[in-house]
Amino acid sequence: MPLHLTVNDEDRVSVRDPLTPLVDVLRDEFFLTGAKIVCREGFCGACTVWVDGRPVVSCLLPVGLAVDCKIHTVESLSTNGDLSVLQKAFEDHDAVQCGMCFPGMLMTLTSFLDREPRATREEIKAALVGNVCRCTGYERIVDAAFSLASAG
Amino acid sequence: MLHAVLLRAEVPSARLLAVDVSRACKMPGVRAIVTAADAPGLHGIGIADQPLFAVDLIRYVGEPIAAVAADTLEQAEAAVAAITTEIDLLPTAISMADALAPEAHLVHPDWRNYEVLFEGAAHAGNIAWEATVVRGDTGAAFSRADVTVVESNFRVGRQNHLSFEPRVAIASYEDGRFHIETSTQVPWTIRNVTARILGIPASHVRVTVPAVGGAFGLKFDCALEPFAALLARASGRPVRLANSRQEEMFTCLCRENAEIKLRSAVTKEGEIVGREAVVLMDCGAYGGEQIFLTTMTAHTLGGNYRLGSVRISSRAIYTNTAPNGAFRACNGVYNTFALERHTDEICAAIGMDQFEFRRRNVLGDKDIGSTGQVFEGDVLRPMLDRMADLRSARPSKKGTAGRRLYGRATTVGTWFIFVGPSAATVNLNTDGSATLVTAGVEIGSGSMMQALPQIVANTLGLHPEQVIVRTADTDGSGFDLGVGGGRTTVSLGAASQSASEEVRKKLLSVAGEMLQTAPERLVLAGGRVEIAGAKGSGTTIAKVVERAQQLLGPLSGSGSFTRPGVPAMAGCARGHFIDAIDIPVFAVHECEVAVDPETGHVEVLGYTVVQDVGHAINPRAVFGQIQGGVVQGLGYALHEEITIDADGRMRQEGLETYRVPLAQDVVPVEISLHEGAPSIGPLGTKGAGEVPILNVAATIACAVSNATGRPVCEIPLTPPRVLELILGKNTQLTFPHISPFWEENVLTSQPSGKRDVAG
Ligand code: FES
Ligand code: FES
Numbered sequence: 001m002p003l004h005l006t007v008n009d010e011d012r013v014s015v016r017d018p019l020t021p022l023v024d025v026l027r028d029e030f031f032l033t034g035a036k037i038v039c040r041e042g043f044c045g046a047c048t049v050w051v052d053g054r055p056v057v058s059c060l061l062p063v064g065l066a067v068d069c070k071i072h073t074v075e076s077l078s079t080n081g082d083l084s085v086l087q088k089a090f091e092d093h094d095a096v097q098c099g100m101c102f103p104g105m106l107m108t109l110t111s112f113l114d115r116e117p118r119a120t121r122e123e124i125k126a127a128l129v130g131n132v133c134r135c136t137g138y139e140r141i142v143d144a145a146f147s148l149a150s151a152g
Numbered sequence: 153m154l155h156a157v158l159l160r161a162e163v164p165s166a167r168l169l170a171v172d173v174s175r176a177c178k179m180p181g182v183r184a185i186v187t188a189a190d191a192p193g194l195h196g197i198g199i200a201d202q203p204l205f206a207v208d209l210i211r212y213v214g215e216p217i218a219a220v221a222a223d224t225l226e227q228a229e230a231a232v233a234a235i236t237t238e239i240d241l242l243p244t245a246i247s248m249a250d251a252l253a254p255e256a257h258l259v260h261p262d263w264r265n266y267e268v269l270f271e272g273a274a275h276a277g278n279i280a281w282e283a284t285v286v287r288g289d290t291g292a293a294f295s296r297a298d299v300t301v302v303e304s305n306f307r308v309g310r311q312n313h314l315s316f317e318p319r320v321a322i323a324s325y326e327d328g329r330f331h332i333e334t335s336t337q338v339p340w341t342i343r344n345v346t347a348r349i350l351g352i353p354a355s356h357v358r359v360t361v362p363a364v365g366g367a368f369g370l371k372f373d374c375a376l377e378p379f380a381a382l383l384a385r386a387s388g389r390p391v392r393l394a395n396s397r398q399e400e401m402f403t404c405l406c407r408e409n410a411e412i413k414l415r416s417a418v419t420k421e422g423e424i425v426g427r428e429a430v431v432l433m434d435c436g437a438y439g440g441e442q443i444f445l446t447t448m449t450a451h452t453l454g455g456n457y458r459l460g461s462v463r464i465s466s467r468a469i470y471t472n473t474a475p476n477g478a479f480r481a482c483n484g485v486y487n488t489f490a491l492e493r494h495t496d497e498i499c500a501a502i503g504m505d506q507f508e509f510r511r512r513n514v515l516g517d518k519d520i521g522s523t524g525q526v527f528e529g530d531v532l533r534p535m536l537d538r539m540a541d542l543r544s545a546r547p548s549k550k551g552t553a554g555r556r557l558y559g560r561a562t563t564v565g566t567w568f569i570f571v572g573p574s575a576a577t578v579n580l581n582t583d584g585s586a587t588l589v590t591a592g593v594e595i596g597s598g599s600m601m602q603a604l605p606q607i608v609a610n611t612l613g614l615h616p617e618q619v620i621v622r623t624a625d626t627d628g629s630g631f632d633l634g635v636g637g638g639r640t641t642v643s644l645g646a647a648s649q650s651a652s653e654e655v656r657k658k659l660l661s662v663a664g665e666m667l668q669t670a671p672e673r674l675v676l677a678g679g680r681v682e683i684a685g686a687k688g689s690g691t692t693i694a695k696v697v698e699r700a701q702q703l704l705g706p707l708s709g710s711g712s713f714t715r716p717g718v719p720a721m722a723g724c725a726r727g728h729f730i731d732a733i734d735i736p737v738f739a740v741h742e743c744e745v746a747v748d749p750e751t752g753h754v755e756v757l758g759y760t761v762v763q764d765v766g767h768a769i770n771p772r773a774v775f776g777q778i779q780g781g782v783v784q785g786l787g788y789a790l791h792e793e794i795t796i797d798a799d800g801r802m803r804q805e806g807l808e809t810y811r812v813p814l815a816q817d818v819v820p821v822e823i824s825l826h827e828g829a830p831s832i833g834p835l836g837t838k839g840a841g842e843v844p845i846l847n848v849a850a851t852i853a854c855a856v857s858n859a860t861g862r863p864v865c866e867i868p869l870t871p872p873r874v875l876e877l878i879l880g881k882n883t884q885l886t887f888p889h890i891s892p893f894w895e896e897n898v899l900t901s902q903p904s905g906k907r908d909v910a911g
Contacts, residue, residue: 036365039397043807046316090419094772096778098366098596100316128815132807134314134337134366135596137783140776 003067008030008076018064023047025063026073034074034103038132046133048104049073055108057130074103077110086110089144097135104131109145119149153223153322154183156229156383156393159235159800160403161206161215164246164472164800165257168206170238171218179234184386187218190351191349191382195374198281198729201260202475204349204378210239211437212474213405213800221383221391226539244472246800248411248432251278251471252889259437259470273446277435280439280468280618282899283446283727285522288461289416290894293426299417302498304491305885306414306849308849309793309864310406312804313479314812317365320394323380329672330381331358335373338634339591339624345374346381357381361624368784369478369593370405372636373441401810402802405477406794408442409434412453412490413890417499421601422504422512425460428894429453433483435468436475437580442468444654445482447728448568452521453487455566455736456532457495457513457593462522465897472800478636480781481846482587485788486569486867492563492850493864506854511536515563524721525732529598531829532564535740535762538824542760549757551748556755557878559859562742565847569839570637571715571832576647578655578672579610580707584679584694586612586655589622590634592644597771597841599640606769607645607834611652612659613676613693630712638839641769642735644830646713649834659693662700666691716832735831737838738764741782741847745855749878754790754856760822766831766838775823778844782821785848787813793868 003014006020007030014025021040026032026049035058036046042060049058050072063080077084081092086106096102105128112127113119125138133141173185188205196202206215218235222228243257249254258277260266274282294301321334330350336342339359348355364371376393383391395403410433417426431449436444449466479485499506514532521527539562550558577589588608594600605619622628632644660671663681667674673684682690700707720731744757761778768774791811795803804810831838853864862877865885869877876882891897 036316038809041806041808044316094776097365097598097776098316100365117697125815126883132812134316134368134784134812135780135815136776137779137781137821138818139779139820142815 003063005066005071007071008073014063016063019062021059022061022063022066023058032073032075036100036103044102045104045108048107050107055111074106077106085148089147093140093144095140095144101131101133105141113148121146153390153392154387155225155228156219156221156380156391157232158216159218159232161210161213161217163210163241164213165242165244166210166239167242168208168210168239172236173218176231176234179231179253181223182220182664184221184383185218186382186386189762193349193351195345195348196439198270199267199439202438211470214474217381219379225841244800245278246472246796248434248469248471249889251469259472271775276899278468278470280435281443281446281897283466284898285450285462285464285725287522287524287724290426290428290461290463291613293461294417299425301417302501303415304497305865305887306412306493308410308486311479311788311792312404312406312794312810313370315366315368317369318395318400319362319375320361321376321380322390322392323384324390324721325384329356329358332381333360334370334377335364337367337593337595337636338359338693339626340631341634342374342624343375346378349378350381358627361593364593364595368480369636372478372634373405389573398805401805403474405475407474407479411485411887413887414490414494416498418498418502420502422502422509424457424513427459427462429464430746430890430897431466433468434476435469436471436473438475438476439468442476444729448483449487449731450522450725452569453491453731454568456491456564458515458519459522463894473796481567481842484846488565488847489849489853493853496854510564523725523731525718529830531738531764535826538762539740539742542824552757556746557859558746559855560744561851561854561858563847563850563854565739567737567843567846569642569735569737570639571643571734572633573714574632574643574647575712576651577708577710578651580655580859581698582694582698582701584692585618585620586614587620587622588648589629590644591624591626591629592640593635595632595635597777602773603641603643603769604648607649608652611649611656613618614679635800638842641837641839643713645834645837647711650711651709655707658707659696663696666696666699735838737843739843739846741851743851743855745859747856747859747874752875754869754874756786756819759819762824762826763843764826764829765840766829766833767827767836768825769837774840777841778823779821781844782848783813783818785845789849789852789867789869791868791870
């Protein structure tokens, strides 16, 4: 039975088994390859997307459970090619290395800063417990996010 | 596109009697199955000891036995499950102690018959390779009456790179040629090794590489590519083969586990008159990179300090475990840990201050290294002084340690830039942009996408954004040794610079004609050619290129570069791939830690790095590399370790069991770049991405030793291990398989026949 999904405010139909992890539908069926698959065990956060506005690791969510939900992927962050403020801050802080963790970092931190626009560095670090980065050593990611928190 | 899956061995050591794929072949969706019969050759570094698939013998858990390509991944997995094998279990050698025991099981009973690809090293039985250094008379040094002899043993575990993108390859076969798109650091190695394994001319393989999602050395070796290529040929269709995270974990070419014995004879004044070292590196079931890396012991463990005389035995040992590989600064990381901890034990033994001892003994201008190479410039000493200045400029963090044990340590480290051949072509286009064509790969360090465009732009008077970097394609670019060892900025940078200079020369000569002036009077900047001192007098580079195109044809230049070959002292080094290092790189690290005496938890309070970078083209990128490298090192020092059970299985299968640093574990690293040390790199650069991890384990271990007053001999310093240390348990390591007599740890000096087999 086809599954009706709303992805980045568009209606999409998946023909995959409802138990298929959402991340595989996004990447392989809809070619939204922003969300990355790294561990498939909910640990690294590279596959983070928003489901009804909340960050969720899409490797652990069966697509059948995302029907009737609003899904947003990292592709939705920039509008008409303009980077979001956090994307811009990452660029300005030269934060990105291999880039694999960044889609997840963006989804987690964008949502976190929406809720906590005055967050401290420590709070930002705590918000990243579910997002692993193997390259950067985190500090610049935190700097970038903090620049928005302290500027706002 | 087809999807492929490998059938992998589930036992560490067995005779493989039969592989039956007949049932699997008939499964739905299956398009091709390949086994050892399709790729009979052996490959390797230094010695050809590795088959693509297990032939006759299974040597580690995870060794490939067969590969299946099917329409879907699920179908391929089902077919793999339907392949049956017949095996006979054999004894195992899981640890290096097993492998070196008398009557040990031989991982390669046929070692005598292997083709030797690089002559000059000794090997026998489970000793895959032995590189030795003998300079001066250590016997005489140790028997001097005025020396104190200090002896230490160290052990380290395996570290997994955990690069986020797994190893993955897509292969197709058309008109007799293969095209492999893969996630690698070494496109040309993939081309050549795949060809060797398939028994075809290397020119029949084209390798292309998109941006790579993290590598850290893991992707410095041929991996999945030959399987994908074989399946593409057998099925006539493109094939994709990707490792699952679990496969990545148990076939990771880890930083190897190692055991190190060090002995030094030191005078009261702190002069090191003699040093002897034995380093055992576990290469796993096949030699791989470790064969080459035995060479590096001479320059890391044998580095940092002036030595009156030295003997080193650096051995790669076969075990029935997954092969190890290259990982950022490779064995330099644990050799530096061992050397620096040993240095502090020397200081304790002779009663000298740790910092003062280092200041007196570090290598300086015209000092000779362990293999007799002459170092140029005073680099480490001024770096130590800089560190002392930084320390006195800020308050100690001792106060934040509270009731916990506080420790601080400063260490030094020596690494090198792996130079080697590179080629580059630069095309200057009529729109004023330039295209840089090389076989270099961007792995996330910024070398390819930031440093190289800057070098080209600098020479041609362009903005770096105007330089388009072609992604690696072995059909489109000249040979390159690969991206790793900090060589990108140096070798590819030098090749790119010389290609740009050729273009610049042509450009200036045409511009000179156009502007009616001598080319020497012209300057290139901001996309324009100007007559020196007369801004606005010239024209745009784009216009000159257009004119040049009419006169000479399109503007392009090519450049190449290779290592200069620094001399060593004749006869010192045996079994080494290089006798001396072309570009040494030095690092001084310092940290402050607090150790909780109740839980054993180590908190890093502060971390400072002074790094020799030659000349920093892009300091921000270097800072990013240092922060990232230090944090990887903190993981290694404190909690990252792959352990192997008695059945040869890795206990850590994913991120849940293999703990890497998280945001809350890290501190911002204070960084000071040391510029001006001699370098043959373009604009005086040295690679900066490899080195930041070099002394981290050393610094943490020395600081924890200072905090607890106990000798740290093993890492990672997990809380249980630190608690044992504080309680005075396990402070002494013993290695029954390493002889206290150095000469008994060397094959070549054994009476013939005595240790011929298995050590
Ligand atoms: S891939 Fe989903 S959390 Fe790692
Ligand atoms: S930038 Fe590579 S994992 Fe974060």
